[in-house]
Amino acid sequence: QKEVEQDPGPLSVPEGAIVSLNCTYSNSAFQYFMWYRQYSRKGPELLMYTYSSGNKEDGRFTAQVDKSSKYISLFIRDSQPSDSATYLCAMSKGGSYIPTFGRGTSLIVHP
Amino acid sequence: DVKVTQSSRYLVKRTGEKVFLECVQDMDHENMFWYRQDPGLGLRLIYFSYDVKMKEKGDIPEGYSVSREKKERFSLILESASTNQTSMYLCASSLPGQGTYEQYFGPGTRLTVT
Numbered sequence: 001q002k003e004v005e006q007d008p009g010p011l012s013v014p015e016g017a018i019v020s021l022n023c024t025y026s027n028s029a030f031q032y033f034m035w036y037r038q039y040s041r042k043g044p045e046l047l048m049y050t051y052s053s054g055n056k057e058d059g060r061f062t063a064q065v066d067k068s069s070k071y072i073s074l075f076i077r078d079s080q081p082s083d084s085a086t087y088l089c090a091m092s093k094g095g096s097y098i099p100t101f102g103r104g105t106s107l108i109v110h111p
Numbered sequence: 112d113v114k115v116t117q118s119s120r121y122l123v124k125r126t127g128e129k130v131f132l133e134c135v136q137d138m139d140h141e142n143m144f145w146y147r148q149d150p151g152l153g154l155r156l157i158y159f160s161y162d163v164k165m166k167e168k169g170d171i172p173e174g175y176s177v178s179r180e181k182k183e184r185f186s187l188i189l190e191s192a193s194t195n196q197t198s199m200y201l202c203a204s205s206l207p208g209q210g211t212y213e214q215y216f217g218p219g220t221r222l223t224v225t
Contacts, residue, residue: 008151034213043115043201043216044154088154097142097161097207098169099214103153 003027006089006102015111019076023089023102026070030091033065034099035074038086047087048074079109114138115217117202123223130189132220134202142205143185144214145169145177147198154201160185161207192224 006023013019021035032051036044048063050056050072056063062075072091076083086106090099118133136143145157146169156169158177166177174196178186185204189196199221203214 006153041219041221043203043218044214045216046213049213097205098144098156098159101154103151 004102010106012108021074029093031094032092034090036088117217132187136204140204144203145187146201
């Protein structure tokens, strides 16, 4: 079992839909949780990060961490075709600068 | 803005060739990383470096070596390229002491070994 599990998709939704992207993990030592977005033929870029449990909102994006269930989510409201990309979750332990990445979920938002 | 640049976007090499992939970052970051990214396998860490002349093996170092002679530059070397090293190679950098919550990635080099 991988430390971080992420469904590769693709997830195809109509424009305007609410998108939910998820990762589960097995290592309870993870404290920092990140979401990266990667457009085709580009490098990943950090979208959001959270420390420990709770929610964090940034515009149309909300990151949620449930440490008791070892489950993290990224919600995208009012999805746009420009949101079409691969979304990678990543997480790291306190004091470590090596994150563990999920395999990424491919999201397609069609007009 | 942090900028991580990689020497080539696309590269085609022959089996057995020695291949150099260069990465440069302009934000004085201590940490630098090399990953490869393959469909279905995600990002896999090859090597990382937390200081000049320091290097540590990642999850898949076999067939690769690295060099970090200057803080801003981290090179990945394929000693004798093989077809199973055909992949997207991504370089990243980060600052220590911030919980690793942000790695800055370059645009990637798509390497094809024929």
